[in-house]
Amino acid sequence: MKKKTAAILLSVVMAAAVLAGCGSKSDDNAANTADTTDTSETTEETSGDEQYTIGISQFAEHGSLDNCRTGFLEGLAEEGIVEGENLTVKYDNAMADMGMAGQIASSFISDKVDLVCGIATPSAQTLYNAAMDTDIPVVFTAVTDPIAAELVNEDGSAVGEVTGSSDKLPIEAQLQMIRKVLPDAKKLGIMYTTSEVNSVSAIAEYKELAGDYGFEIVEKGITTTADVPMAADDLLKQVDCVTNLTDNTVVNSLPTILEKANEKNIPIFGSEIEQVKIGCLAAEGIDYISLGKETGKMAAQILKGEKKASELEYLSIADTGLYVNTKVAENLGITLDEELVSGALESFDEITE
Secondary structure, eight states: OHHHHHHHHHHHHHHHHHHHHHHHHHHHHHHHHHHHHHHHHHHHHHHTSOOEEEEEEESSOSHHHHHHHHHHHHHHHHTTOOBTTTEEEEEEEOTTOHHHHHHHHHHHHHTTOSEEEEESHHHHHHHHHHHTTSSOOEEEESOSOTTTTTSBOTTSOBSSSEEEEEOOOOHHHHHHHHHHHOTTOOEEEEEEETTOHHHHHHHHHHHHHHGGGTOEEEEEEESSGGGHHHHHHHHHTTOSEEEOOSOHHHHHTHHHHHHHHHHTTOOEEBSSHHHHHTTOSEEEEOOHHHHHHHHHHHHHHHHTTSSOGGGSOOEEOOOOEEEEEHHHHHHHTOOOOHHHHHTSSEEESSOOO
């Protein structure tokens, strides 16, 4: 009797275990199915809201480059990539220091951002060198001569996943304007940074064209910002006027140069609107906000996967404008041609600090 009862109890326990096992497996399958469904829903939500992170390296802090950065972000925003919404921007300024520009580039690459933008030639070069062996695309802007900077090939084709925009100076138009404003001037001074290939390229073109307008170019090379005061003193002793390039180190020190030139009553011609606002007599130049905006639109295509950087030709803005400061002319005792002033894109009757 005891053996029969034990057998019955054993059968009941085994049956319960089988049922429990079946129930547990069923619950696990249900849980796994629920987990899979939840993951699918999360993936669909994430894929519909793309987020981007970019790095912007600006070589120096001055008006034209600031305008480029403003325009760049506006161009991205017009294409639906908006800072604070679906765009995170890492921004840093090298303060005209090549070593710092290199550190900024390395930092952005280490952060594995989606795209880097170099504003001005030195920053563009350091970013491209840092990103060369990665899949991070590079976009540049405010680069005077992309070929000389080795950011594009001689024929204008891509050297890698890099593209952008040039702020090449309208040098002949500038010479024509200076000659019209100063019909008797002979010696035209230019200060430039010897390590900036953009400036070396511009100097060469000035020398090539200057004779056609009766000018002799007097150049003064510098290596750092600390060289500017002494170089300015030396240059201003030798010339009738000075024309400024898009040289970042020099532009960064433009207030110092203007102060010294004003003491000697020597006019300084700028290369864009912001330089005219702060005391240059006039400039034939481009709109840097427009330049930045077009570059931002190029970057948007790359970020969205519509184009690779290597598939976009670098661009230059052909339209230039004349900017004049009548207050500077008054201070220098220069009478500006009324037709020239009326034909200016913008004229200013004060000097901003």
